[in-house]
Amino acid sequence: MTARRKPATRHRARAGRTAAGLSPAGTRATLAPPALRITCSVNGWHQEFTIAPNDLLLDVLRRAGFTGVKEGCREAECGSCTVLVDGVPVTACYYPAARAAGKVITTIEGLERDGQLQRLQESFLDAGAVQCGFCTPGMILAAHALLAHVPQPTDEEIRTALDGNLCRCTGYVKILAAVHAAAGRKA
Amino acid sequence: MTRAFRAVGKSARKLDGRGLVTGRATYTDDIMLPGMLQGAVLRSPHAHARIRAIDTRAAKAMPGVHAVLTWQDVPRIPFTTAGQGHPEPSSYDAFILDRKVRFVGDRVAAVAAETAPQAQAALAAISVDYEILPAVFTPQAARQPGAPVVHDEPEAMTPLPLPYEPQRNLVARVEMQLGDVARGLAGADHVAAAEFSSHYAAHCALERHSAVTWLDADGRLVIRCSTQVPFHVRRIVARALNLPVGSIRVIKPRLGGGFGGKQEIIIEDLCAALTLATRRPVRMVLTRAEQFMCARTRHPQEVRLRSGVKRDGTITALELQVLMNSGAYGTHGLTVLCNSGNKVLPLYQCANVRYVGETAYTNLPVGGAYRGYGATQSAFAVGVQLDELAQAIGMDTAAFLRRNTLRSGQGSEIFRALGEGKAGVAQAIGSCGLAECLDQVLAASGWPEKRAAYLAEQKTSARHKRGIGITTLMQGSSIPEVDMAAASLKLNDDGSFNLLMGATDLGTGADTVLSQIAAEELGVAVERIIPYSSDTDLTPFDVGAYASSTTYLSGGAVQKAARQVRGQILAAAARMLGVAAETLTLSDGIVRGGGKSLALAEVAQYTLYTQDQHQIAAHASHITHQSPPPFAAHVAEIELDTMTGRITVLHYVSATDCGTAINPALAQGQVEGAVLNGISFALNEEYLFSAGGRMRNASFSWYRIPGARDLPRLTTILVPTYEESGPCGAKSVSEIGINGALPVISNAVWCACGLRLRHAPFTPERVWRALRQPSAG
Numbered sequence: 001m002t003a004r005r006k007p008a009t010r011h012r013a014r015a016g017r018t019a020a021g022l023s024p025a026g027t028r029a030t031l032a033p034p035a036l037r038i039t040c041s042v043n044g045w046h047q048e049f050t051i052a053p054n055d056l057l058l059d060v061l062r063r064a065g066f067t068g069v070k071e072g073c074r075e076a077e078c079g080s081c082t083v084l085v086d087g088v089p090v091t092a093c094y095y096p097a098a099r100a101a102g103k104v105i106t107t108i109e110g111l112e113r114d115g116q117l118q119r120l121q122e123s124f125l126d127a128g129a130v131q132c133g134f135c136t137p138g139m140i141l142a143a144h145a146l147l148a149h150v151p152q153p154t155d156e157e158i159r160t161a162l163d164g165n166l167c168r169c170t171g172y173v174k175i176l177a178a179v180h181a182a183a184g185r186k187a
Numbered sequence: 188m189t190r191a192f193r194a195v196g197k198s199a200r201k202l203d204g205r206g207l208v209t210g211r212a213t214y215t216d217d218i219m220l221p222g223m224l225q226g227a228v229l230r231s232p233h234a235h236a237r238i239r240a241i242d243t244r245a246a247k248a249m250p251g252v253h254a255v256l257t258w259q260d261v262p263r264i265p266f267t268t269a270g271q272g273h274p275e276p277s278s279y280d281a282f283i284l285d286r287k288v289r290f291v292g293d294r295v296a297a298v299a300a301e302t303a304p305q306a307q308a309a310l311a312a313i314s315v316d317y318e319i320l321p322a323v324f325t326p327q328a329a330r331q332p333g334a335p336v337v338h339d340e341p342e343a344m345t346p347l348p349l350p351y352e353p354q355r356n357l358v359a360r361v362e363m364q365l366g367d368v369a370r371g372l373a374g375a376d377h378v379a380a381a382e383f384s385s386h387y388a389a390h391c392a393l394e395r396h397s398a399v400t401w402l403d404a405d406g407r408l409v410i411r412c413s414t415q416v417p418f419h420v421r422r423i424v425a426r427a428l429n430l431p432v433g434s435i436r437v438i439k440p441r442l443g444g445g446f447g448g449k450q451e452i453i454i455e456d457l458c459a460a461l462t463l464a465t466r467r468p469v470r471m472v473l474t475r476a477e478q479f480m481c482a483r484t485r486h487p488q489e490v491r492l493r494s495g496v497k498r499d500g501t502i503t504a505l506e507l508q509v510l511m512n513s514g515a516y517g518t519h520g521l522t523v524l525c526n527s528g529n530k531v532l533p534l535y536q537c538a539n540v541r542y543v544g545e546t547a548y549t550n551l552p553v554g555g556a557y558r559g560y561g562a563t564q565s566a567f568a569v570g571v572q573l574d575e576l577a578q579a580i581g582m583d584t585a586a587f588l589r590r591n592t593l594r595s596g597q598g599s600e601i602f603r604a605l606g607e608g609k610a611g612v613a614q615a616i617g618s619c620g621l622a623e624c625l626d627q628v629l630a631a632s633g634w635p636e637k638r639a640a641y642l643a644e645q646k647t648s649a650r651h652k653r654g655i656g657i658t659t660l661m662q663g664s665s666i667p668e669v670d671m672a673a674a675s676l677k678l679n680d681d682g683s684f685n686l687l688m689g690a691t692d693l694g695t696g697a698d699t700v701l702s703q704i705a706a707e708e709l710g711v712a713v714e715r716i717i718p719y720s721s722d723t724d725l726t727p728f729d730v731g732a733y734a735s736s737t738t739y740l741s742g743g744a745v746q747k748a749a750r751q752v753r754g755q756i757l758a759a760a761a762r763m764l765g766v767a768a769e770t771l772t773l774s775d776g777i778v779r780g781g782g783k784s785l786a787l788a789e790v791a792q793y794t795l796y797t798q799d800q801h802q803i804a805a806h807a808s809h810i811t812h813q814s815p816p817p818f819a820a821h822v823a824e825i826e827l828d829t830m831t832g833r834i835t836v837l838h839y840v841s842a843t844d845c846g847t848a849i850n851p852a853l854a855q856g857q858v859e860g861a862v863l864n865g866i867s868f869a870l871n872e873e874y875l876f877s878a879g880g881r882m883r884n885a886s887f888s889w890y891r892i893p894g895a896r897d898l899p900r901l902t903t904i905l906v907p908t909y910e911e912s913g914p915c916g917a918k919s920v921s922e923i924g925i926n927g928a929l930p931v932i933s934n935a936v937w938c939a940c941g942l943r944l945r946h947a948p949f950t951p952e953r954v955w956r957a958l959r960q961p962s963a964g
Contacts, residue, residue, distance in 0.1 A: 067210070068210015070393070112209045130208060131695060133208075133441065165894075166391075166894060168391050169444055169694055
């Protein structure tokens with residue numbers, strides 16, 4: 001709501017190059033109730049948010065129109081709200097928005113580039129890995145972070161990387177196939 | 188029996204796929220309207236209580252609060268929350284808000300406030316004086332004389348003349364008899380009799396029940412909601428709020444899964460009531476805990492099964508008795524109960540069959556439609572007991588099933604005797620690929636060798652034991668002579684087509700599958716079809732997505748509409764070319780004949796702008812007089828840790844005859860999702876209750892559904908057949924896959940160690956106890 005999107009310095013989310021789990025902790029924003037302003041990069045665009053100290057990243061992003069960030073449980077169990085923070089998948093429903101200050105955030109909306117889908121998105125479509133699509137944004141981002149870190153993952157590595165993202169429709173078979181296919185084409 | 192198709196039978200990409208992988212598809216909760224309020228519901232902490240007094244003054248005075256509704260503020264009109272045909276085969280026993288609460292989580296009051304925290308604060312400020320009533324938690328206890336009466340309100344009734352006795356907590360009763368079971372049992376060489384039980388479970392669609400309601404510029408009520416049944420929502424909300432149907436518009440956007448849970452009005456009426464009270468848009472989304480406790484569940488069943496067999500393998504009698512727990516409201520009680528009989532018993536050739544089912548109110552969460560719809564529970568009992576009969580006469584279970592299951596051309600008296608809330612419709616089986624399903628699962632699982640090897644080891648005392656089990660399944664394809672679907676189709680300037688359907692894609696890919704059927708008939712690429720579903724103002728009627736009906740029933744409507752449009756195109760082209768329409772063909776988007784050809788765009792331009800101007804368009808309706816069953820055979824190979832009771836599925840093989848798979852990848856995806864859900868239901872998922880009837884594990888932390896690491900090896904085989912009555916030869920595929928896991932895993936455990944598991948779920952603790960006290964199995 002309060003975010004202003006402006007084509008400032010297009011320091012794109014460097015999801016592809018930040019090793020999962022190895023990003024710096026980042027600076028904690030100073031809490032100044034009742035509202036504080038944070039800036040961060042979302043999908044390569046400089047963003048300014050006015051937030052309450054207890055706002056969650058999920059709500060801040062959805063209010064700003066990033067509705068590809070889905071809310072499935074609000075208890076950090078289903079992974080539908082997965083976004084990448086400095087390349088690392090996090091559940092935005094448990095991530096304080098204040099902590100996002102200065103961070104590079106990637107949502108599902110950030111993967112498409114100039115109307116072109118990424119390989120993973122294409123392979124999800126080709127494999128039939130999308131049914132209702134509600135888990136898909138989080139699932140693709142989790143897989144994206146994995147492939148950035150491990151370009152040729154084993155089946156076990158894929159399953160582990162996606163284990164925090166629940167899907168009730170597909171039984172995962174085609175999702176795993178899609179990630180394998182995307183990795184294969186990268187090679 | 189397969190035919191040559193162009194658009195059908197291809198694993199086309201989902202037409203809505205791009206929006207789904209880019210996060211741009213909008214679900215119910217993905218819009219924000221100016222002035223939109225947040226709705227929230229005060230839930231009962233008691234399983235059974237009467238509201239003596241309710242004080243909302245403090246809540247109403249709080250900042251940001253625009254409305255607080257209690258039973259005093261809404262119409263008192265009984266309705267059913269179950270979205271089914273009209274008049275519903277359900278009890279009218281629900282009110283928007285009532286002065287009595289019937290389970291922990293039942294509605295007490297509703298609030299609309301400017302922010303969600305304000306709404307929560309207002310809920311906390313409502314003061315309720317409850318008169319706590321004795322509660323009843325099992326259907327057995329509920330049926331005892333003197334049991335607490337869950338629905339003592341005078342309004343409770345059924346709109347159809349059905350056996351309904353709320354004073355005795357009886358929601359519904361079903362009875363059916365063919366032949367003489369007593370004589371069948373007397374003539375048997377071996378008789379088996381046992382009790383089985385299955386349990387509460389949640390659908391766990393990742394998108395929770397969501398609704399956004401508002402009044403449009405003309406004062407009509409718009410309900411945007413996550414539903415499988417938009418037209419039923421419109422009708423039921425109209426009844427509950429005492430509004431004309433025409434004053435309501437229901438919009439179904441993208442849906443985040445349903446599995447039957449969204450065949451029910453869970454929040455739409457209440458959200459609409461808040462909009463009417465505030466004249467503002469209101470958003471309401473259940474919390475995940477509410478989703479578990481207050482939405483709908485799979486009905487728990489206690490099943491008694493008796494059966495007899497002759498040494499030659501003839502089944503002489505099948506007697507199925509079901510006592511089902513409906514929870515606090517009737518909803519789908521009767522029809523789920525009917526399906527426990529009519530989606531399982533007809534599969535087996537047997538002259539003497541009896542089915543008696545009863546379902547009772549209790550003060551527990553409410554049962555509803557859940558993929559499998561009653562068949563899941565009884566297929567467990569029947570599948571296990573048939574394994575036992577085969578074992579008793581020394582016949583391989585696979586051979587026994589092959590000998591006794593239905594074949595093409597055969598009928599079953601049960602189809603006629605038992606429908607859904609009424610007598611059924613007689614039918615003979617058209618397509619049946621069950622024999623090939625059996626061949627395929629036996630080969631893919633290595634059944635002959637493994638079964639023999641594991642049985643040879645059955646009595647050994649190793650810690651880790653392996654076993655393999657099998658079962659056969661059927662379901663239906665829509666409800667014959669009850670359900671109706673309609674679709675409309677029109678040609679655009681450039682040769683593309685708008686396909687408007689009441690059919691409700693809830694994530695299954697129905698929009699794509701139905702577009703493939705239209706593309707096949709029209710002779711165009713599927714990408715030329717622009718599907719839209721569903722909006723009660725824009726799309727024709729369809730009962731909605733349930734009863735495994737969409738591909739078969741809605742597909743039939745789409746096929747008819749497409750044939751009519753094709754006829755109109757050829758007629759127009761014939762006039763343009765000056766040839767007879769019969770000499771023309773339409774394929775690859777081009778009309779050809781008499782050495783000439785026309786692109787569809789030319790026909791469209793001609794008819795829209797040039798000569799004989801008219802809109803090439805048609806709408807068609809479809810009902811069916813049969814419900815051709817899909818068939819399946821499932822095999823599971825498991826390992827049992829006898830020290831911990833833990834069962835690990837090593838390999839799960841399914842072969843499914845769904846007729847023509849219109850989109851094989853999507854059809855496989857239906858089976859894979861259903862199978863994994865079934866395995867998880869069999870091994871793990873269950874509701875745990877406190878002594879007071881409160882669900883103790885209403886969270887994904889404590890009600891675990893499988894993740895990617897929990898996926899066992901699945902082999903999913905589709906066996907093509909051609910169903911003459913279906914669009915392009917199709918039958919259904921969505922539900923059948925969930926019904927196999929309970930019986931095949933139980934049968935595999937017996938193969939591994941001789942223990943018959945008859946009480947689900949097969950958690951390590953329950954299995955561990957059963958291993959040490961076999962009678963408890």
